[in-house]
Amino acid sequence: MTDESDREQKGLTEGEIALMDAIKTLTEIFMYAHPGAERYLTKSFGHQAEEKLRSGQPDAAAMFMLLHNFVASPERSENREAIRKFMAEPPQGRA
Numbered sequence: 001m002t003d004e005s006d007r008e009q010k011g012l013t014e015g016e017i018a019l020m021d022a023i024k025t026l027t028e029i030f031m032y033a034h035p036g037a038e039r040y041l042t043k044s045f046g047h048q049a050e051e052k053l054r055s056g057q058p059d060a061a062a063m064f065m066l067l068h069n070f071v072a073s074p075e076r077s078e079n080r081e082a083i084r085k086f087m088a089e090p091p092q093g094r095a
Contacts, residue, residue, distance in 0.1 A: 020063065020066065020067075023067065024067070024070055027041065027067065027070070027071060028076075028080075031071070031080055032080055032083060032084065035080075035081075035084065038071055038072075038077060038080075041067075041071045042068060042071045042072045045064050045065070045067040045068035045071060046064075046065075046068045048064040049061045049062075049064035049065045049068060052064060
């Protein structure tokens with residue numbers, strides 16, 4: 001087993017990175033399906049980050065801020081909106 005100082009120097013484990021990627025993917029899918037969720041998730045992840053900082057958990061706070069920034073990104077928001085509009089259009093022609 002590694003001690004805490006070794007872990008701090010190495011950063012995130014592969015498993016932690018995989019979990020964050022999975023959470024981001026699920027969050028993205030959820031926001032495509034529920035356009036109003038973006039505002040709620042931004043607020044929720046920001047609140048969680050603040051709570052983790054207050055309770056002395058800076059690594060956990062950083063993870064929530066990563067999710068907050070991912071959800072709040074204007075570029076990603078524009079991309080989601082473009083995909084929603086495309087998916088809402090009636091099909092062209094016949095298959």
